[in-house]
Amino acid sequence: MARRTIGIKDVLPKLSPLLELLDEQQSELLIKHTTIHHFRKNDIIYAEGEPSSYLHCLIAGKLKIQKEGVGGRAQIVRVIRPVEFFGYRAAFAGQNYASGAVAFEPCVVVRVPIGTIMHIVQQNAKLGWFFIERLSKDLGRADERTVNLTQKHIRGRLAESLLFLRDSYGLEEDGSTLSIYLSREDLANLSNMTTSNAIRTLSAFAQEKVIAIDGRKIKLLDIGKLEKINRIG
Amino acid sequence: MARRTIGIKDVLPKLSPLLELLDEQQSELLIKHTTIHHFRKNDIIYAEGEPSSYLHCLIAGKLKIQKEGVGGRAQIVRVIRPVEFFGYRAAFAGQNYASGAVAFEPCVVVRVPIGTIMHIVQQNAKLGWFFIERLSKDLGRADERTVNLTQKHIRGRLAESLLFLRDSYGLEEDGSTLSIYLSREDLANLSNMTTSNAIRTLSAFAQEKVIAIDGRKIKLLDIGKLEKINRIG
């Protein structure tokens, strides 16, 4: 396999939304400490409980942010797509990682020492605003999620997850197949239910022609109905 | 009743954690637009869905931040104590309020137009950091809450709420009575359960001598046991 090595020059353009906010000196400082990392499917990018020491940016691939719950049951709290920054919240709050990051599929991730970032944030108001906006949106989504996961019934939660995956990772060229293939277990951990129930409910949706299943491939057949299930259960 | 009117001079010292970060000009600008508001028990400080146009600071009293869920069932997502800033997230995310703020008891609230704040944040990195820290901590708590509310059993969730209220509002002079008196319904909305179950479980705790109930007064008798229930259910 002749995979070309990805170098710093390849990822810098991806980081431009952030780099644009910096002056020459800050930009140089940041680039100097930037490192590139490759992960395979199911690799741990960082683990819950670990000291948080980097700002991460997902250049390519897909990954989940999850928390261990009661009896080791995982709950997926966010999913990340390229190009998105992640894994900085804990450091900003002065904590160890409260959740772990795991690759759904092969990922290319850039790391910048969080100390460098925090140093620049103290001086650069534009960069500060960059993070304020992201954190504010994430907090809104987290509250939304709390209510939905606790109050909706299983069918509503699964429908919501399917729509959420469509919004997060989009559809394939056919315009209806989710472009992420999750295990039933991941789908369950995203929707706060047991694997059995994810399987069961997915089958029910298929029988009702709301979706079509082909292994891990999920085709959304009737968005209207899916949205209705999402709303009223 | 001869209540002295609270004026801007009374609240400025309370705002010092924020004002200290500003230069003379910014500080003046902010003070000029600061207004003081009084709310009675159950008054709405702002409503879900409303355009967000102020940064709020709770000077005195106690209040809840809650979201409407399925079938109008409310979920309390945060509680605010003096002196704490709140109600700024939505504006930072460019959204209307995603949750509402309601007074648990009489409250004194200060409002600053959020435009003024955002204007200063664009220039003042220290102020930016002030909000980044808060948002980061809130987001961590929100994720934590999502997992606990979805995975723990009723007893664990109620025990957690009682400990949470102790941490948020403290205890009375006797060293064991929660210094906030919530309705059973609020307690239920905080713990993600029906009012009936909040009442039932509270009674069970009282019977087990973990707490003592006197109307809305709750005395924590056995913290160790309460923490154990919180952990293992």
Place this chain on the structure above:
DNA sequence: TTATTTTTATGTTTTACGGCACAAAAATAG
């Protein structure tokens, strides 16, 4: 005061969902 509404309390019924067991199928390892 008396009347009305709201909150608290408790018992009964229903059901949504987790837990478990067991195959079949698929993926991975040897």
Place this chain on the structure above:
DNA sequence: CTATTTTTGTGCCGTAAAACATAAAAATAA
């Protein structure tokens, strides 16, 4: 290629918690 592990698919059962039904107590209004 075969052996082993992991994932997916179904059925059945038990139970935690919601839904429903009253009634007592407390708060609020008339």
